[in-house]
Amino acid sequence: MRKILPITLIIVVLVIMAVIISSASRTKTVDWAESYNERSNKPYGTSILYKELPKLFKNHKVRTVYHQPESYLSAHSNGLYGEFVAEGSYLIIGNSCYLLPESIDELLNFSDSGNTLFISDYSFPQKILDTLGIETTFIKNTKDSISSLSLKGLDLDSIKIDKNIGDSYFSSFNKQKHAVLGHSKIDYKHANFLKIPFGTGTIYLHTEPKAFTNYNLLKENRYQYVEGILSFLPENDIYFDSFTKVQTPYHADVEKESNLKWFLEQQAFRWAWYTALVFGILFMIFNAKRRQRIIKIITPLQNTSVAFVKTVSNLYFETKDHKNLIDKKITYFLEKIRTDFQLNTSILDDDFIDRLASKAGKKREEVKALINYISWLKTQNDVTETQLIKLNTLIEAFNLK
Structure with a gap:
């Protein structure tokens, strides 16, 4: 461990020097791309x-x-x-x-x-x-x-x-x-x-x-x-x-678009991110050796998944967190569609509705009503208990054979 410490310090110093040199040598350029982005403060943003x-x-x-x-x-x-x-x-x-x-x-x-x-x-x-x-x-x-x-x-x-x-x-x-x-x-x-x-x-x-x-x-x-x-x-x-x-x-x-895109475009955030990655990798390398004693095997507890799900769902319902419940129900429903029918759920358009109705053996009008309602709910920030109940009713009707 004493031999590793000097190497770590040398790497840290090299990284800091690279950041300083890069910041000093880089000339700030203006992005004149015409994006018309309403969130952009660049010259041709809006x-x-x-x-x-x-x-x-x-x-x-x-x-x-x-x-x-x-x-x-x-x-x-x-x-x-x-x-x-x-x-x-x-x-x-x-x-x-x-x-x-x-x-x-x-x-x-x-x-x-x-x-x-x-x-x-x-x-x-x-x-x-x-x-x-x-x-x-x-x-x-x-x-x-x-x-x-x-x-x-x-x-x-x-x-x-x-x-x-x-x-x-x-x-x-x-x-x-x-x-x-x-x-x-x-x-x-x-x-x-x-x-x-x-x-x-x-x-x-x-x-x-x-x-x-x-x-x-x-x-x-x-x-x-x-x-x-x-x-x-x-x-x-x-x-x-x-x-x-x-x-x-x-x-x-x-x-698929990275959430880090905007941060990586900012020099300070980019170097902070790269530095954090370097330190994270060094930490994993230097702590890879097992130092903890073997943990005794403990008999697993009784499976209480059903009771846990009921408790969590009641908690969401009692706290009136309808938006959270709706998001989870939509996520689980789309996962079931992907698993049962091998359909891509990233685009909920008319072609997706036709294929789902065909594979599920359901009327197209019923499937369209459910998918359109899900697409609309995704756009809402505030939802009501009535909308949650309606979504649950539509999903249960779809799941009925």
């Missing part, structure tokens, strides 16, 4: 806009949508199991390419029902363009990296957007039905902001999402441009489409 929305729409709720629009809006429509009916304005800033046909249909239905859809992106899903009869074109900025943006009703003639390699604009649209609310200018003016009547609602399309980012909101008077754009939205609830769901493919297992 955390400032996200924090200011409740102030701009003071008398209305601002809800963040972390799920696909198709599942979120269908759950919160008339007659379904959402706690409220989704009505108001749905905002998508950048990253609209993730929208699947089902979500696009649901967003169009949302607008057709008298609500508002606002999308700001360089390009839009082809299904939206085809439905609205619109075409977009990109023009490269050959002179410099500055674009001029103007807006109907804005006191300023225009604002400047720098670090711009070019502009996307609407090259074809219905000039009789579609109102042009804004322009961008490279060489000459292009329509970059449209108001489109759709059913009993309205769709707004805007082609410069960079204007909503932290960098531009904090620079000069560019925030006035964003305020002017949002002033066209009706005074109603806001549904802000979160960047979070875009980080993994729609059909991927979201649990």
Whole structure:
């Protein structure tokens, strides 16, 4: 043990020196990637806009949508199991390419029902363009990296957007039905902001999402441009489409993404993590030798698993921890599905419902009601005893042969 101690001290000193040298030699770089992440404070994140929305729409709720629009809006429509009916304005800033046909249909239905859809992106899903009869074109900025943006009703003639390699604009649209609310200018003016009547609602399309980012909101008077754009939205609830769901493919297992990703991006946390790993490995190496006396074998206690389960379940029920009980019931039910039917439960979509109904010999409507209810419960932070009882009833009905 005396020989090991000096080696340990040398390793620790080397690790600390490596951390100091790395910190001193590393130059801090700015990440200019356009993520439009509402949690990001980087130049092209949208955390400032996200924090200011409740102030701009003071008398209305601002809800963040972390799920696909198709599942979120269908759950919160008339007659379904959402706690409220989704009505108001749905905002998508950048990253609209993730929208699947089902979500696009649901967003169009949302607008057709008298609500508002606002999308700001360089390009839009082809299904939206085809439905609205619109075409977009990109023009490269050959002179410099500055674009001029103007807006109907804005006191300023225009604002400047720098670090711009070019502009996307609407090259074809219905000039009789579609109102042009804004322009961008490279060489000459292009329509970059449209108001489109759709059913009993309205769709707004805007082609410069960079204007909503932290960098531009904090620079000069560019925030006035964003305020002017949002002033066209009706005074109603806001549904802000979160960047979070875009980080993994729609059909991927979201649990595979490391929870350490953000920490490893921060230099201080990264080195703290690596140092802890080194010390942990050293501790295991130096303590691998058995030092404890052999433990006498003791006869195991009587199996009281059933009584224990009853006691724990009663404890959860008495403390009214319905959310915890619901999470456990869902976990155990999905594990039973994986074990009994060899089905992947990471994506609870229509294909999964069809395969489960076929393998279990159940009616599709019954299976769909159960799976949709489970998907909805996962999105809720607060649940009631009635919802717990309903989930238990649906699971017991499914388990009946």
